[in-house]
Amino acid sequence: MGTHTCRRRAWEAWKDAGLPLSTPSNEACKLFDATLTQYVTWTNDAALGGIEGCLAKLKAADPAFAMGHAIANGLVLIGTGSSVRPVPLGRGPGVIAPASQPLIDTHLLPCPGDPEGGRSWPRSPNFPGACELWEQILRDHPTDMLALKFSHDAYFYLGYQEQMRDSAARVYPFWTPGVPLSSYVKGIYSFGLMETNLYDQAEKLAKEALSVTPTDAWSVHTVAHIHEMKAEVKAGLDFMHGTEVVPARRRLLHGRAGGRRKDWRPGVRLRPLLRAHPSLQEFPSSLALAASSGALHRWTRWALCWVDTVGPVQVDTGSDMLACHNYWHWALYLIEKGEYEAALTIYDDHVRPHVWVRDPDTGASRLRRFPPRVLGVSVGERWRDVLPVTREHSRDHILLFNDVHFLMASLGAGDAQTTQELLTTLQEASESPGENCQHRLARDVGMPLCQALVEAERGNPDRVLELLLPVRYRLVQIGGSNAQRDVFSQLLIHAALQCTSGPHRNVARSLLMERDALKPNSPLTERLKRKAAAVHLLQ
Known part of the structure; x- marks a missing residue:
């Protein structure tokens, strides 16, 4: 039976795998492996102090280890819980190794436009650009797990479903059973297959992964998605x-x-x-x-x-x-x-x-699926438990996916100040987006979606439809999974059920017919259809 006990490969093992590391410290190599394993397996190994403990020991073992800085900074950025600030290389805490260090580690590629010739953080988050670099690495080093996992997560954030699937497909044949963490690549690949509606292939691969490693929570997650979508x-x-x-x-x-x-x-x-x-x-x-x-x-x-x-x-x-x-x-x-x-x-x-910031959907979206005006279900004061986690990030605007869920929390908790702050600062970001793909998307997709949530809270269902119907097929661009974004489909349906204007009278019927075709035998759809029939919208 497989486990997620952390592997700790020394320098020679990395070299033999075709992935030589730039540190002479065996201990640094082992701690890098332990950190990577915890990231891939979604665990914190208490014996090693978890990921944070490993990173601290890794820095102490070799402060100049380029890949140590790559994984440390990468985990902060991919976690989307901190805003990115332009920090010149070597001039702030936690930045990557000095430019004078020989770089074998290709994760640290030069950022263009640095007048001093060093490497610095880009001036705005650029997930698409990062994915291009990770794909370059994977073409030369298909068993580079850090590049695969970072790109997988970034594609997920961007709503790049086909890219997420195909990135894993290109390297999958190289991950033979003897390669460390190979069974987890089955889970990564299966998730991409599932998000592109290839459910049978996805389930087969995820269950293969679980037969090797029953502790693989990501493969469990894939199968959970498959049953949900069907x-x-x-x-x-x-x-x-x-x-x-x-x-x-x-x-x-x-x-x-x-x-x-x-x-x-x-x-x-x-x-x-x-x-x-x-x-x-x-x-x-x-x-x-x-x-x-x-x-x-x-x-x-x-x-x-x-x-x-x-x-x-x-x-x-x-x-x-x-x-x-x-x-x-x-x-x-x-x-x-x-x-x-x-x-x-x-x-x-x-x-x-x-509830934590990297997964705002788990708290906010779950509660949003209990709309009291429609179902008569009260979530009580639970929104107030989510709000302290989300409120401090209301000005970050790293991912639109996060923004809309932070907004759900402030609306649900009745925090008008945080709601207004989030909307105002997101509007400002959308007006001067620069190269930030999320801020560019905010103007045409993010702001209408956020405003629709506000109008739903105010009890203006016709306005919700006016805002959401034109952008509903673009919502995939905010990232997340099909199951997570279904909360917006439900928002649209519930608003349509309450509409009073003539032009919107048949929208609920159309949306429910569509949902029934995509997800047959859904008890939730059947209940919504009965609700529509009760208000004479299915005639």
């Missing part, structure tokens, strides 16, 4: 339940095979649990040993495992960076079924405690 609710729920925890782990903790306690519930992380309940260190003894050694990764899949001695109590060890997003997919199946309270329970137990 409205296969029961299959999706069964799959998420079946992959949440390895069956052998259940036997160890419960003393029986399969199943789980009906009353088990998340709550406490493992190490704090052991400190608070020393008796657990003796029962079972293997649990305490696993906790101290980090070996729990051998038994868990993408999320959580459980003990039922003083509780039940949660043991949290899985793919911690993606687990709450996978629970978001779990909740989508419940929303599809109309089980809104159950979906909110999933949100409260698994999503609410872990």
Whole structure:
């Protein structure tokens, strides 16, 4: 069975792989590998201090290691949680190695237009340009995982679905089983296939990946998307339940095979649990040993495992960076079924405690899928939990995808000041976009979408349609997945259901017929059709 235990390759191993590194430090090479592995597997290895701990040790091992700076700075930028500022090379904290260092590492290619001949950050984020450089690297070094993963994430942000698929397709044949992390490339490729509606191929490849590495949360994520897009609710729920925890782990903790306690519930992380309940260190003894050694990764899949001695109590060890997003997919199946309270329970137990800026959709979009005016479902004060995470980034404008979800949070929480600040600064960015592709897109797509959200909150459904209908086929350009952007399709449908003007009378009918054709047998679509029939919009 595969695990996501961090590999730590020394300099010679990197050279043998055709990827020589520019540091003489074996320790730096090993820490680079450990950081890369955690990034690819969506985990923080506690034994190594997680990604942040590895990066700190990496910098200490060789402060001049070019690829150390490339992965450190790249993770900050690809995380989209910090604004980019033009910083000349070597003149600020955390920047890449001096220009005098011989550069074997081709991730650090020169930025044009630097009058001093050194390398500096571009003056605006340029994801398309970065992708071109990563593709150049992959043509010469198809097993360069950092270039593949950075480009995969950037294509996702840009809504470049075909490029995301084809980038992986071009290098996939080189990732033979003996290449470290090769099974994860199956998951990366399968996601691109899924986003371009090649569901059968995507599912086959994702399940191949899971047969090698059951802890591969990204492949679980792909299969979750497939069942969601095909409205296969029961299959999706069964799959998420079946992959949440390895069956052998259940036997160890419960003393029986399969199943789980009906009353088990998340709550406490493992190490704090052991400190608070020393008796657990003796029962079972293997649990305490696993906790101290980090070996729990051998038994868990993408999320959580459980003990039922003083509780039940949660043991949290899985793919911690993606687990709450996978629970978001779990909740989508419940929303599809109309089980809104159950979906909110999933949100409260698994999503609410872990909302973070790189994945604003997980919190904001989930809550947006409970529109009280239409469904009579209240999310209560939950918006106020999301707002502190998003409010401090309301002026960043790194990704439009982030902006619209930050706006959902401020609107939902009733924070008029943050809402106005976000809209005003985004408008200003769209008027002077320079080479920033996101700011260029803001004028024609981002601002109408944001204004539509505002008008929906104000109860102006006809205005929502006027703003959204002309740009609906361009929304893919803001990035994210088809499943994530479906919240905007639902926004449009709900607005159409409430429209009163003659020109918009048949829009709801048209949208629902279209949705039914694309996603047959969807319980959510059926409920919306019944709603439309009740207000005489399907006649």
